[in-house]
Amino acid sequence: MFTLPIGSGVRLCLPIFSARLLLTAFILSPMSLTVVAEPLVGEPLSPLPTLESLQLDPNKIKLGERLFHDTRFSRDNSTACVSCHSLSKGGADGRKNSIGVRQQMGVINAPTIFNSGLNFRQFWDGRSDSLEDQVDKVVHDARELDMNWEDLLKLLSTDASLVAEFNTAYPQEGLQASSIQNALASYQRSLLTPSRFDRYLLGDSKALDQDELKGYQLFKDYGCIACHQGVNIGGNMFQKFGVMDDYFAKRGSISAADLGRFNVTQQEADKHVFKVPSLRNVALTAPYFHDGMTDTLEDAVDVMFRHQLGRTASEVDKRMIVKFLNSLSGEALGAKP
């Protein structure tokens, strides 16, 4: 009964809001004034969904953002989520391995937080089914935040304004481990980074230049697309690292993290199997791979050709592919060439 007026109010507001957005979009984007674009069909890559289509609760996103920056999540009050997932560093930290609580060196390269809601699993080894579970694991990890919910809740419950925000966003649960997880997950799901390439997929044929288009074609022809496909250009499957040529034998000094999914399933076949990372914002998230041993995108493309595709490509082709990869950076993130 009493939710009706609120709901109808929102419904009343939304058209006005979206109409204003559309208006600004028309003014700002000269492209919109041209022919109405038709999205491309039959492509192995899909454009990002709109934030609206995810139907996230703005209160939860706001709350999650606040928590994302909260260093109380770490045992020594030094580290927050944002410490390793800086929004200005492509959603990662630019380090080979991240630095967690008590200045401890992590064991793996931090993946980007951007578009992580579109990944089918979380972590390089896919040990979390959901972002909520990922939050739980990061909070408890002795090298990352080294916290537990009991202590964290005790700490946060003294923060009246935070508790009030929780009571607003989660009227039934209030401040709880589950609501913290959901708030952070909601925030992460909202971190979508539409790129020029998305615009291309949506029918803006001029969003990519010729080299980039060529690079996209090569990306498909050489078979990169076999794994890096779908809406997140990866992130929806596992693959062994070094299928055509042994990566670890060449690199040496194999660590536990190098075993990948084996650590989760304990199956021989899962040794060195990792989640195929999303290539969105790949140009912003060097160094590369789970070990962070590759500094440049060009080298990363080389590694992939050698170990995953088991074939060679010309330097020109690889340059084109790198150019294409650069078009995957979120436009709002100030994509660098």
Next chain:
Amino acid sequence: MKPILRRLLGVVLSLGLIAILLALVQKTRSIDTTLLQQVNGQLRELKQVDATWNLDILRSKIGINKNYDQVTTPLQWLQKNQPALMKAANQANESAIKQAADDLKTVINEKISLVDRFKMQNALLKNSLRFLPTAVGQLRDQIVAVTLSDTSIGINNTEQISKLEVTASEMLTELLKYNLAPDEAIKARVAGLLEKLAEAPSSTYPEQIQSQVRMIVNHAQTVLKQKESEDQVLASIDQVPITVRIDQLATQFERSFDLALQEKEQWRMALIAYSAGLLLLLAFAMIAVWRSYRSLDQANAFLEQRVEERTRDLSTALAHLRESQLQLIQSEKMASLGQMVAGIAHEINTPLAYVKGGLEILNARMGDVDTLVTETSRLMNLMTQEPQEDEAKHEQQLADQFATVQELSSAFVETETVGEVKGLLGDGLYGIGQISEIVGNLKDFSRLDRARVAEFNVNEGIASTLKIARNLVKHRRIEQQLGEVPLIRCSPSQINQVLLNLINNACQATTEETGVVTIVTRPTEQGLAIEVRDNGHGISPEHLSKIFDPFFTTKKVGEGTGLGLSIVQRIVNEHGGDIQVDSVLGVGTCFTVNLPREYQAQSENGLNELNQGGTA
């Protein structure tokens, strides 16, 4: 202690019975079918999701799906719905359901990991299958280029290289065949051809060709390996008994629901039986209550009877009391009357003594008068009588008679008898006058000749009372300060009784030599006030509060009844007035009576009663 324990036991017992009833009601609450419907709905949906999943896997396999997003969407569904399903299973709190749910979860996880593996293999297989024709073509181009440009190879080698190309092409054909229709024979042929390719005396070939061949072999082997395991994985995926497990879980849920229904039915029967038992108990309790109520009723009737008897006894006692009170009042009246009669007798005695003395003297004198009258009468006869025989003798007799009468009458004169008799008669008349005055006073005082209630001048009442009480008051100094008071309607004889009593008391409280009794009347707002003051010994404070109590007296036994002041108070109250007393020991006492002009009508009965008491 024992009743408390029993009551406590009763409360605990009733609470226990109610608790059992509530528990039974709780147990028979209708089963929430929404949960079952929800679960059924989810399981149906899961079946649908699973079917679509299988379809998408096949689509991915044959390349209709351009990416694996569709193959991963079931994960999102599971992530969203599986916790609720597991929660429902746990809520069911039945091991069979939990087991079935766990089984379902296990097969789902199995399928998830199989699909993960499928994606891995499919991606590699697709790439290698795509690349192999290109690679073989590249090899051909390279061989052509080498044979054309490099003559150093030699004819023998050229043949072999050509053979290599043929082998590679053959292998590719067989491999593609194998991919379309996996067959052990074809696989063996492919393996043989690959061996041949790998065995080729490669060291003599140009490096470019060697590596190209290695690449081809590598990819072909990948195809063989991935194809085989992809088929295995697909077969395994096909065999994952998700549908069976879903049906099992659904069956378990339904079975548990049916069981719950049955159990509920049993509980319902139990509830009915229990309720019937409770009703029976209640009926017993009601019978017991009715019985005790009845006995209570009887006891009540008995009690009422007893109360009635007591009331009757009490009213009899009250009547007796009243009677004896009236008798007491009567005796007090008689006592007062006696006192008054004594006074009056004394009053009357004195004049009576004059009268008696005078009459006695008169009686004594009557002999002389009689003698005189007789001798005079004889003289008269002698004088008037004719001498019959002897003149001289007659003469003599006459002279003698005359001398006797003369002697007698001179003695009369000498002794002044007539004067004395007159004096005596005067005295006697005076005495009689006094007596008749006293009788008149008595009549005035008692007002027996007047109406019981009449307009009455209290000052007159005081005057007649003082006269009646003259015997008492004659030795006291009586000071009267009578004001101009209005006539009041009252019973005069009773007011006189009051006055007599107060004056009597005042005189008795004082001594003969020094006693002063002051009687004051004055008009008041309501009517008038009468004060009777004395300078006597006063009343001690401890007696002061008791003086109006019946039978309270400080006089010796026999002297007073102790009812005087009590009756005074009653008379005054019956007249609607009041009486107050002030007394200081050794200084004196003052009684003040306030009387209204009209006495209260409702107290007429009381007055009548008093009057009856007074006249009975």
